[in-house]
Amino acid sequence: MKADQHSGLLTKNKIENITSHDILQLDNYLEAISAFEKLTYQSVYVIDYAEMKFEYVSSNPIFLCGHTVAEVMTLGYDFYMNNVPEKDLHLLDMINETGFNFFEKLPLNEKKLYSITYDFHLLNKGGKTTLINHKLTPLFLNAEGKMWKAICVVSISSNKTAGHAAIHKHGSNQIWELDVKKQVWNKQLKAQLSEREIEVLRLYAQGLTISQIADKIFVSPDTIKYYRRKIFENFGVGNIVEALSYAVNNKVI
Numbered sequence: 001m002k003a004d005q006h007s008g009l010l011t012k013n014k015i016e017n018i019t020s021h022d023i024l025q026l027d028n029y030l031e032a033i034s035a036f037e038k039l040t041y042q043s044v045y046v047i048d049y050a051e052m053k054f055e056y057v058s059s060n061p062i063f064l065c066g067h068t069v070a071e072v073m074t075l076g077y078d079f080y081m082n083n084v085p086e087k088d089l090h091l092l093d094m095i096n097e098t099g100f101n102f103f104e105k106l107p108l109n110e111k112k113l114y115s116i117t118y119d120f121h122l123l124n125k126g127g128k129t130t131l132i133n134h135k136l137t138p139l140f141l142n143a144e145g146k147m148w149k150a151i152c153v154v155s156i157s158s159n160k161t162a163g164h165a166a167i168h169k170h171g172s173n174q175i176w177e178l179d180v181k182k183q184v185w186n187k188q189l190k191a192q193l194s195e196r197e198i199e200v201l202r203l204y205a206q207g208l209t210i211s212q213i214a215d216k217i218f219v220s221p222d223t224i225k226y227y228r229r230k231i232f233e234n235f236g237v238g239n240i241v242e243a244l245s246y247a248v249n250n251k252v253i
Contacts, residue, residue, distance in 0.1 A: 029139070030056050033151065043154035045072075046139065050148055052077055062132065063154040066125035085129065088120040088162050091180075095165050098183050100147075102167060102176070108145045110169075112138050117249060118165035118178075119157040133157040133249065158245030168250070175250070190250055191234040200227045202253050204240055 025031070030046070033056050037044045043063035046056040053076040057069045064072055065083045072079050084092065099116050106114065115137035121129040132154050139149040157164075165178035167185060173192075176185035193201070196217075203213045210228075214221045232238065235246045247253045 034058075040153070041155070045152050045154070047136075047150045047152060048148070049146075049150070050142070054079070055149065060154075062130075062156065063122070065122050083123050085121050085123055091162055092120060094180070094183060095178065098178060098185065099165070099167070102185055103147060108141075111141060111145060111147075113170045113172075114138070114167060115170070116165065116167050118163065119159050120162045131157040131159065131162065133159075133245075135249075158242050190252065191236075191246075193231060193234060193252060197227050197231050197234075198253060200224060201231060201243065201247055204228075205244055205247075205253065 033044060033046060037058040037060070041060070043060040044056070044058040045054055045063065047053075048055040054073050057063070057072045059069055065079075067075070067079075075082065080089065080092065095116075095118050103111065103114065115135060117133060117135045119131055119133050121131050123129050133156070135153045136150050138147045139151050142148045163178075163180060165180075167176040167178075168174075173190045174187060175190055176187050178184075179186055199217065200213060203216060208216065210221050210224045214224045228240065228243075231243050235243050237243050237246055244253075
């Protein structure tokens with residue numbers, strides 16, 4: 001019955017025929033990346049490890065550091081050398097080394113399930129630094145199972161320092177966090193929230209105040225403060241902005 005009431009969702013753009021010529025379009029996967037760019041406030045770019053270059057760079061200014069897309073594409077890996085402070089470059093070296101060591105040991109049929117996230121500073125043309133969060137996951141593997149192309153997503157970090165490297169497995173509650181001193185990945189479980197805590201966090205994400213959330217779920221403001229405190233403890237954060245960022249980055253909400 002519900003489908004009948006909303007039949008436009010099912011029939012308005014229903015396509016009956018797909019030709020072999022249509023299927024050939026699937027080879028141009030960068031069209032999909034370009035479409036994704038239009039839907040997100042984050043910067044998106046693609047690394048080709050065979051050519052050691054950037055195959056795609058979105059126009060979002062977060063990553064560009066005052067450069068044009070064409071300039072960043074031309075710079076390729078030199079972009080990091082020019083726009084990442086020396087201290088953070090050493091950090092990226094270590095994350096890259098340990099991250100690929102981790103990736104190489106994974107079963108071939110699971111490699112595309114993993115992604116890595118970490119924070120580092122970008123330096124713009126005016127000399128100002130911005131702490132960004134950088135996520136990377138494989139797009140294509142070569143015949144040997146090595147990462148050939150990867151898609152990266154860049155956003156403003158909610159943390160105060162560089163680092164915070166973690167590896168996630170899609171569909172799993174496991175996280176591997178990097179111990180920078182020992183240069184090893186320590187496995188642990190994602191922080192778990194109760195259904196009510198998740199509900200409170202989602203309402204915060206909608207911009208509601210403590211009083212508004214309390215009214216919406218029929219509890220007192222003090223109860224909301226209690227839930228908020230439990231969320232902070234579970235996530236190991238100090239404020240609601242950090243909690244929301246943690247929840248998004250770790251796919252809790």
